[in-house]
Amino acid sequence: DPYANEPRRHIALKPASKKPFNAELSPLLLCENFITPNELFYVRNHLPVPEVDPDNYELEVEIEGKSRILSFTLDELKKLPKHTITATIMCAGNRRSEMTKVKAVKGLNWGPAAIGNACWTGVKLRDILKLAGVTEDEENLKHVQFEGLDFDATSKQYGASIPLWKAIDNRGDVLLAYEMNGVPIPRDHGFPIRVIVPGVVGARNVKWLSRIYVSVNESPSHWQQNDYKGFSPSVDWDTVDYTKSPAIQELPVISAICNPLDGQKVHLEEGYLKVKGYAWSGGGQRIVRVDVTIDGGKTWHVANFDAQDSAVPPKHWAWTLWSLKIPINEKIKDGEELEIWVKAIDSCYNTQPESFENIWNLRGVLNNAYHRIKVNVCR
Ligand code: MTE
Ligand code: MO
Incomplete structure (x- = not known):
């Protein structure tokens, strides 16, 4: 063996x-x-x-x-x-x-x-x-x-x-x-x-x-x-x-929600939903903004950066950790499903594609569409 x-x-x-x-x-x-x-x-x-x-x-x-x-x-x-x-x-x-x-x-x-x-x-x-x-x-x-x-x-x-x-x-x-x-x-x-x-x-x-x-x-x-x-x-x-096709070298900008997990039941903290994740871009670009929405893009909330390296583009090699407390409308009932989306923007103002349909490829690489997860609210 x-x-x-x-x-x-x-x-x-x-x-x-x-x-x-x-x-x-x-x-x-x-x-x-x-x-x-x-x-x-x-x-x-x-x-x-x-x-x-x-x-x-x-x-x-x-x-x-x-x-x-x-x-x-x-x-x-x-x-x-x-x-x-x-x-x-x-x-x-x-x-x-x-x-x-x-x-x-x-x-x-x-x-x-x-x-x-x-x-x-x-x-x-x-x-x-x-x-x-x-x-x-x-x-x-x-x-x-x-x-x-x-x-x-x-x-x-x-x-x-x-x-x-x-x-x-x-x-x-x-x-x-x-x-x-x-x-x-x-x-x-x-x-x-x-x-x-x-x-x-x-x-x-x-x-x-x-x-x-x-x-x-x-x-x-x-x-x-x-x-x-x-x-x-x-x-x-x-x-x-x-x-x-050329071999992949520099990677495009990506982000993901790490907490909560897809399908999780989430408890609100004083009417707020806490969301955390990472964002990163290849080619030495830095993350300049992370946007989060819970209403399909009608309202975008700008996330806070919890940790980011001080290096300047085009030598910014580390990811950025972000978090956000999103206010949850009182009309949203106990058990109701929410869909959370995230996208990041890098220092070239490149951002992520909206959906996987249009970037689908047979080998499943470069998976950088908006990260979308569903959670259930616990009141
Ligand atoms: N190098 C060798 N020699 N053998 C491997 O299989 N995998 C590559 C790269 N370098 C690989 C390698 C791939 S596809 C990735 S994503 C990274 O190593 C993973 O690094 P890690 O295992 O330290 O996270
Ligand atoms: Mo890999």
């Missing part, structure tokens, strides 16, 4: 699949911490978790067209200038369970908690690339490929790539991280080294990093070429052509 040696997991992580292990937290717990505790951070593994001996760990760095291969031990990486960023990572399939209600999609049935926010410490990828002789204005080299130490039954490793500009730009903040919230990165999250590509889809944040390849083309891996891409709602499994 390739899964015989998996790490222990916190019981609060509810598995969406066990082999490979994929799990998320209850949204109620998720929005309680601006920094998600390591043991509660969602896990998205495509393959068994590799066991890596930190003393024998080596990272290889190769440049297409150059014969020299650099290699770094863990100690050598730790001696390079150390940086810390606070960044949210989100799976492209976060909130898939809502899109699949419109029409079935293929993929893990994620709720709204395939997302987490952490402090990541490590070496700037830019510093490594400079040591390898890669410059800001390479003419032919366009991508940086990453390979993980996890592999499938045919010995194919997990892999992905990002554009070279993101890797080399000082504002890109791409890290080869060895710490998560001040401790060595836990096994499930990529021990001993994982790539943190802030503002970019989870899939490019390669865990258990073994090799960096600076190249002319994108990663040839399945996950770069034939997965993690968006399509028109009219594309189905008979007509899909993966060469026709």
